[in-house]
Amino acid sequence: MTHEVITSVQNPQIKRLHQLLERKGREGQGRFLIEGAHLVEEALKSGAEVLTILYDSERDMDTACRRALENHPQDVQVIAASSAVLAKLSETKTPQGIVAEVKKYQADWNEWLKARATASEDLLLLLLDEIQDPGNLGTILRTAEAAGVDGVVLGKGSVDLYNGKVMRSTMGALFRLPVFTRSLPDVADEWKAMGGSLLVSTLHEKSMAYDRVDYVPKTAIVIGNEGRGVSAAMIERADQLVHIPIYGQAESLNAAVAAGVFVYEAQRKRKE
Incomplete structure (x- = not known):
């Protein structure tokens, strides 16, 4: 679990993640975004392959999400982001302060x-x-x-x-x-x-x-x-x-x- 700080919406990784808001981007990368503490917690607890979590640096990470992250068996990149960055990755009128990148998976x-x-x-x-x-x-x-x-x-x-x-x-x-x-x-x-x-x-x-x-x-x-x-x-x-x-x-x-x-x-x- 690595922690970084990103404040610019022009950051290359943020630009890549922004593409996941569109179907073409999700299909091309084989990944998708989820937003909100409840969804992020459920993804972590279920064992889904969570690749990246971005949380609002001014709010800190939701307590339940942090606990689920600590128990998650895989390494997850954790980024403290500015509110502007989270707004760029959000589809809701009021960004919920936490976003995660998850790898697609479907059983055979x-x-x-x-x-x-x-x-x-x-x-x-x-x-x-x-x-x-x-x-x-x-x-x-x-x-x-x-x-x-x-x-x-x-x-x-x-x-x-x-x-x-x-x-x-x-x-x-x-x-x-x-x-x-x-x-x-x-x-x-x-x-x-x-x-x-x-x-x-x-x-x-x-x-x-x-x-x-x-x-x-x-x-x-x-x-x-x-x-x-x-x-x-x-x-x-x-x-x-x-x-x-x-x-x-x-x-x-x-x-x-x-x-x-x-x-x-x-x-x-x-x-x-």
Whole structure:
């Protein structure tokens, strides 16, 4: 753990870190930024590969973050930065006084699925079909982790998983929940080949109410795009089309709310 001091926004390292505020920069460097004491603490406690921490030299580092840093097994570069530097690396109106650079990591999907399928017959997955709103994605991940979902697969064409707003909305859930980015039709075919059931959320006339469905031991629930819904390719692969009844005048539910209703109903049925 090395300590440095940076006060200039023109510093080469600050310029490099600033690039991580954009998707292109995150993909090019294989790293992302998180902001706020809670997220930094969760990243450290989870064992994520935290590379750099910058904290406001005028505020000192958050006590919980410092404690988590002391217990972190890997070496982390620690920088005391000026408020101007932290403002350059922040996406919020009021910078929170601490930012961390974290290396991207995703487990191997095939190895993870094989290991989980061998260890347990009872699996619950959430498949997200082109979710576009970062707040929705972050909230879905936070809810999925809270509900005990085993894993989440983010379909191609979705918002960047490492978007700053996504990260803030997860409240650290991403560091505890397996999340994969893959082709959903391919995942659906693999899932069904191993005996899993695919439930697709849609308002199709042949769909069944969510509370009438038998959430069998291996269930994957598909949540669709906020505007277009679930793709035709996923509807074609469905074992059951399901929906949440609308009793008021709204046309549909927010994607994050719908995901929450489905996963908690699935867990309720499992516990009965």
